[in-house]
Amino acid sequence: xxxxxxxxxxxxxxxxxxxxxxxxxxxxxxxxxxxxxxxxxxxxxxxxxxxxxxxxxxxxxxxxxxxxxxxxxxxxxxxxxxxxxxxxxxxxxxxxxxxxxxxxxxxxxxxxxxxxxxxxxxxxxxxxxxxxxxxxxxxxx
Amino acid sequence: xxxxxxxxxxxxxxxxxxxxxxxxxxxxxxxxxxxxxxxxxxxxxxxxxxxxxxxxxxxxxxxxxxxxxxxxxxxxxxxxxxxxxxxxxxxxxxxxxxxxxxxxxxxxxxxxxxxxxxxxxxxxxxxxxxxxxxxxxxxxxxxxxxxxxxxxxxxxxxxxxxxxxxxxxxxxxxxxxxxxxxxxxxxxxxxxxxxxxxxxxxxxxxxxxxxxxxxxxxxxxxxxxxxxxxxxxxxxxxxxxxxxxxxxxxxxxxxxxxxxxxxxxxxxxxxxxxxxxxxxxxxxxxxxxxxxxxxxxxxxxxxxxxxxxxxxxxxxxxxxxxxxxxxxxxxxxxxxxxxxxxxxxxxxxxxxxxxxxxxxxxxxxxxxxxxxxxxxxxxxxxxxxxxxxxx
Numbered sequence: 437x438x439x440x441x442x443x444x445x446x447x448x449x450x451x452x453x454x455x456x457x458x459x460x461x462x463x464x465x466x467x468x469x470x471x472x473x474x475x476x477x478x479x480x481x482x483x484x485x486x487x488x489x490x491x492x493x494x495x496x497x498x499x500x501x502x503x504x505x506x507x508x509x510x511x512x513x514x515x516x517x518x519x520x521x522x523x524x525x526x527x528x529x530x531x532x533x534x535x536x537x538x539x540x541x542x543x544x545x546x547x548x549x550x551x552x553x554x555x556x557x558x559x560x561x562x563x564x565x566x567x568x569x570x571x572x573x574x575x576x577x
Numbered sequence: 578x579x580x581x582x583x584x585x586x587x588x589x590x591x592x593x594x595x596x597x598x599x600x601x602x603x604x605x606x607x608x609x610x611x612x613x614x615x616x617x618x619x620x621x622x623x624x625x626x627x628x629x630x631x632x633x634x635x636x637x638x639x640x641x642x643x644x645x646x647x648x649x650x651x652x653x654x655x656x657x658x659x660x661x662x663x664x665x666x667x668x669x670x671x672x673x674x675x676x677x678x679x680x681x682x683x684x685x686x687x688x689x690x691x692x693x694x695x696x697x698x699x700x701x702x703x704x705x706x707x708x709x710x711x712x713x714x715x716x717x718x719x720x721x722x723x724x725x726x727x728x729x730x731x732x733x734x735x736x737x738x739x740x741x742x743x744x745x746x747x748x749x750x751x752x753x754x755x756x757x758x759x760x761x762x763x764x765x766x767x768x769x770x771x772x773x774x775x776x777x778x779x780x781x782x783x784x785x786x787x788x789x790x791x792x793x794x795x796x797x798x799x800x801x802x803x804x805x806x807x808x809x810x811x812x813x814x815x816x817x818x819x820x821x822x823x824x825x826x827x828x829x830x831x832x833x834x835x836x837x838x839x840x841x842x843x844x845x846x847x848x849x850x851x852x853x854x855x856x857x858x859x860x861x862x863x864x865x866x867x868x869x870x871x872x873x874x875x876x877x878x879x880x881x882x883x884x885x886x887x888x889x890x891x892x893x894x895x896x897x898x899x900x901x902x903x904x905x906x907x908x909x910x911x912x913x914x915x916x917x918x919x920x921x922x923x924x925x926x927x928x929x930x931x932x933x934x935x936x937x938x939x940x941x942x943x944x945x946x947x948x949x950x951x952x953x954x955x956x957x958x959x960x961x962x963x964x965x966x967x968x
Contacts, residue, residue: 441748448745452702455737462734465726469709469735472724476708477701484669485676492601501770508772513784516666520715520788521806529720533824534939536813537720545805549791 488515502568506560514553521546591682600677603767604777609674611750611757612778616785617667618743620660621707624714625740627657631870632733634951637916644918649950651868658872659793661714666784668707670777696749703746706739718871719808793872809873814937817867817875820953823938826905828959832942839927839944843891843965850887852943855929858882863924869953879947880930883923884915884963893965895921901946904961913955914966919948927960 462469491511495504523529524542531537630653634642643649683693710732717728747754762774772780792807794800801811809818823829831837838849861883868874885895893899896917903911919925925948929936936942941958948956 437751441751444744444751445748448741448743448748450741451737452741452745455706455734455739455741458730458734458737462726462730465731468724468726469731472713472726473705473709473735476712477705480672480704480708481679485672485679488673489600489676496770504770505766505772505776508777509780512666512670512777512780513787516669516784517788517791517806519669520662520665520792523716523719523721524792524806524808526721528723529716531720531822531825533822534819536809536818537820538808539810539812540805540807542806545791548805549787 502564503561506557506564509560510553510557514550517549518546595677595680596682597677597680599680601771602677603771604774605674605677607750607753607757608762609774609777610671611754612762613667613671613674613781614747614750614754616782617664617671618747620664620667621740621743623660624657624664624710625736627653627660628733628736631657631952635955637914642916642918643950644922645949647865647924647949648868650952651866651874654868654870654952655793655872655874658714658718659789661711662788662792663785664707665711665715666781666788668711670781670784672704699742699745699749702738703742706735706742709735710739720871807873808871811873811875813875814939815877815932815934817877817931817940818873819939820869820871821908821958823942823959826903826908826959828903828905829938831904831961832938832959837943839887839960839963841887841891841963843888843893843897844967845892848890852929855882855887855927855944858886861923861926863926863947865924865947865949867947867953867956868951874953877931878933879926879928880933881926881928881944881947884920884925884927884946884948885923887927887963888920888965891965893920898966900964900966901957901960902962902964903957904959910954910957913946913957915946915948919951922949924949927963 459466459469488511495507499507518525521542524538524540525546527538527542529538631650633640634650681693684690713724713728713732713735716723717732722728762778764773764775766773766776790800790803791805794804794807811818813819823832838851839855841848841850859882860880862878862880864876864878866874866876884899885893888894888897888899897920898917899915899920901913901915905911915925926946928941928945928947929943931937931940936945941960944960945958946956946960
């Protein structure tokens with residue numbers, strides 16, 4: 437185990453060092469690359485993560501317990517999917533001379549997926565609520 | 578400001594910044610992080626290996642490359658994009674599960690402080706490179722370039738940083754990973770209002786599956802219609818999408834000029850061939866996919882002359898490399914070199930037709946290269962020159 441960890445660690449460090457050399461070799465554009473690397477960390481740690489923590493706190497304050505797990509599920513599925521879809525939803529790369537690129541109705545597509553996800557969330561929430569009601573009304577022995 | 582006032586300010590600040598204990602960690606921690614990690618790590622390694630393969634194809638020379646099966650690159654690059662897409666929900670939930678540790682206070686003992694800082698740096702590199710790779714890769718597949726750096730070189734360099742950081746991270750965390758797998762994830766929620774750990778994990782797998790199907794299922798027949806967020810519907814002129822149009826490449830007029838000739842240069846001299854000259858040579862028909870680095874691919878039936886037949890006119894053999902040049906005035910892909918292993922294949926064509934019709938201008942009329950198992954950007958269009966290069 438110890439040997440395997442050392443070997444893995446050495447392999448990782450070697451690849452990491454080689455990557456940093458390649459980054460250093462990028463020349464003047466290395467500044468722009470670093471801005472994006474640091475920006476990615478900041479976008480997560482300073483924006484996305486606090487927003488999610490805030491959403492969680494809000495959820496705990498205003499939403500009844502039976503509704504919370506389905507809403508968490510909705511966020512876990514729809515949140516990352518929306519981030520993945522940003523380049524197509526914005527159609528930033530669309531070019532007038534190439535109609536074969538970004539050629540789907542993305543807003544409609546996203547709305548369809550979101551509607552299905554919301555519908556499944558509602559079904560899950562109603563089932564959770566009924567289970568809770570059954571729990572509460574069952575006579576205790 | 579006196580030292581005392583400074584200390585007081587630091588203490589007040591410290592009291593305002595949350596501590597790891599302030600977070601609800603019912604579902605967080607190593608038991609969640611490790612279970613997601615065993616999927617996220619392999620996803621990154623798969624991205625790295627398929628990316629390395631794509632890079633080798635685009636920079637041939639260092640070692641022999643497989644010229645088939647014809648769909649090989651379609652599969653490896655499809656996996657590259659699919660694994661990257663699947664990694665997005667995995668990475669986000671994994672980061673959520675360890676986020677409280679961001680607020681850990683550094684220890685004061687010098688040796689532990691150094692270790693703490695080293696770990697912080699390695700985690701910064703891990704998160705920074707992972708987010709960079711996923712963000713730039715996804716934007717590139719939609720041909721969106723909101724940056725000033727060279728995507729290919731940067732994505733390649735940071736790819737090494739990412740995979741190195743992942744492997745190092747696994748080496749550091751291996752004992753915690755083993756401990757986390759000591760018991761199956763809880764199937765009951767710890768208290769009302771939180772999902773169980775198993776349910777959170779299953780939702781995460783579902784999120785990855787939905788992201789992959791919604792963006793990349795264009796590849797799979799039957800699922801094409803549910804790929805609502807795919808960068809392309811997979812159709813175009815003559816049934817194939819276009820990456821760069823004739824207008825975009827500034828060759829729209831050159832391509833339809835009747836005075837067009839293909840200049841073929843080799844050891845025994847130079848010939849100039851018109852489209853009719855090429856059509857008078859032995860014609861071959863092949864079914865080959867265009868497989869783009871962006872992850873999409875589409876198969877077509879191409880007709881034309883084998884590269885080996887054309888270079889034979891000027892003394893070229895199947896052990897020579899062949900460089901083809903486009904008429905397009907600029908662009909990184911106006912030229913590509915076909916290694917001899919592909920020159921030898923009879924399905925490496927200078928294509929003149931697609932789906933039984935003369936090539937559409939956007940597919941490279943009057944003549945383009947089409948070969949097996951190579952990235953679409955190397956299938957040079959609107960050819961003007963073919964040159965035999967002695968390997």
